[in-house]
Amino acid sequence: MGTINFGIVGLGRIGKIHLTNVQLYCPNAQVVAACRVSDDKKDFLHQNRVERYFDTYEQMVNDPDIHAVIIASPTAFHYEHILLAAQAGKHIFCEKPIDLSYDKVQHVVAEVAAARVHFMVGFNRRFDPNVLKLKQAIDQGKTGTPQIVKIVSRDPGPPPLDYIKTSGGLFLDMAIHDFDMARYLVGDEVVQVQSNGTVFGSLPVDQYDDIDTAMTTLIFKNGCMAQIDNSRNSSYGYDQRLEVFGAEGMYAMKNIFEDSVFAQDANGYHSARTKYFFIERYEASYRKIIQSFVTTLSNNQPSEVTAEDGLAALSIAMAAKKSLKENNPIAVN
Ligand SMILES: NC(=O)c1ccc[n+]([C@@H]2O[C@H](COP(=O)([O-])OP(=O)(O)OC[C@H]3O[C@@H](n4cnc5c(N)ncnc54)[C@H](O)[C@@H]3O)[C@@H](O)[C@H]2O)c1
Structure with a gap:
């Protein structure tokens, strides 16, 4: 895989950290798009060379230029965001917890395996x-x-x-x-x-x-x-x-x-x-976990923190x- 293009959803405390870490410390990856961008986030995105905004997450994951997503939205949205990305064949880095429901996380484990996409959960410690x-x-x-x-x-x-x-x-x-x-x-x-x-x-x-x-x-x-x-x-x-x-x-x-x-x-x-x-x-x-995910994608190797670990x-x-x-x-x- 050449340069990995990420789309990011959620630009709060943790989303901003992941975004800057990709831009600064992952030479063969870049965040190219973000979604649900309020006016107060535009300066931050511009400073970090992210110029594409999508109105909906669905549009972002279906864009052919996006290879992978970083899900840093509130926990209540992770499940929906994971399933849409998996259906679009995009690799997924998702913040913890994957979801609050055992059944839904079990479904995530099955869906990411069926979609044959790489998945990492954000157990950064x-x-x-x-x-x-x-x-x-x-x-x-x-x-x-x-x-x-x-x-x-x-x-x-x-x-x-x-x-x-x-x-x-x-x-x-x-x-x-x-x-x-x-x-x-x-x-x-x-x-x-x-x-x-x-x-x-x-x-x-x-x-x-x-x-x-x-x-x-x-x-x-x-x-x-x-x-x-x-x-x-x-x-x-x-x-x-x-x-x-x-x-x-x-x-x-x-x-x-x-x-x-x-x-x-x-x-x-x-x-x-x-x-x-x-x-x-x-x-x-935080720097090392996102670098590990980029390595997973670049080398097409198993993720170091899987959906099963999240479950x-x-x-x-x-x-x-x-x-x-x-x-x-x-x-x-
Ligand atoms: N690994 C860690 O150390 C760590 C630390 C903090 C938070 N987290 C996890 O990260 C996630 C986000 O937490 P946070 O502290 O950054 O929250 P936050 O409230 O600071 O940020 C959430 C962001 O998501 C946006 N958002 C809200 N609803 C959305 C939607 N439907 N679609 C897209 N964006 C939406 C908000 O506008 C905000 O920018 C949570 O799941 C949390 O558990 C992990």
Whole structure:
């Protein structure tokens, strides 16, 4: 394949990141078109050399110049956008979660396979250089088979209520990254999920049947246990830590700070705050995941994060939601 022409749908927080990463860091790909372009996005698109706008997504995916799409629209539109792209024979990069319905995601798995198009879901954290190093150590046997995984994933603040309303909630929208991370690091499937959760913050997320704090335990087929703690209200900033323990040793990932200057005085040890939020902390991973997708297309090779991975993470997230409701462990098939 020569230069890959992308069309992008959704130009919010994450769409803009993917677009600029393609234009700046993917030499054999370019975003050539966008759709649903409001006036306030036109300067951004012009600065990034995107001059074609389509009135509808359907027109964009059916344009013969477009080889692949980046779906960065709100989750509620992913399903429709995926099916239209698959029907038009276009390769698909889709943000997480693929959808909030198990049946629909199962249908996506079947449709992209039938259409023989490449598909990648946006679990970008797998591509963080620190996570990659940790995964490599596990694969090289340096921890031994993982027995315990601990993930701390706390946001500096909640998203607006308007976002929460349709996002799927903490488990399906936020912790789904951590569920994917646990599967990725352990290299096995989850068979049981148990969760607890509540609302501690002032944002009334409970009006949308949501929570802002959760603890989830995953049990894997091979017996490994993963514990994941999530909060939407970390007063000290974005907190992203990991630990993998096995018979041979322990590998861990610490937080990354805004700078590396530290000080010690009579009041103790002081450092900068952690990187502000996902855009800053996972900057490199967003670049690497889209480069990985371009490589998939250029070399016609399997995607590193498949629709099946999206379905597996969704199943865990749905089980966590059910466990919280029923106050019971939930089996995952
Ligand atoms: N991988 C990650 O780290 C990550 C981070 C944030 C968001 N996301 C995911 O990305 C998706 C978008 O999230 P966001 O935070 O960028 O949202 P956002 O609200 O910032 O942006 C969404 C954009 O889509 C546009 N839009 C709305 N309806 C549309 C439609 N029907 N057709 C086309 N465009 C439409 C909006 O105008 C807006 O520009 C969500 O699925 C979210 O879960 C992933």
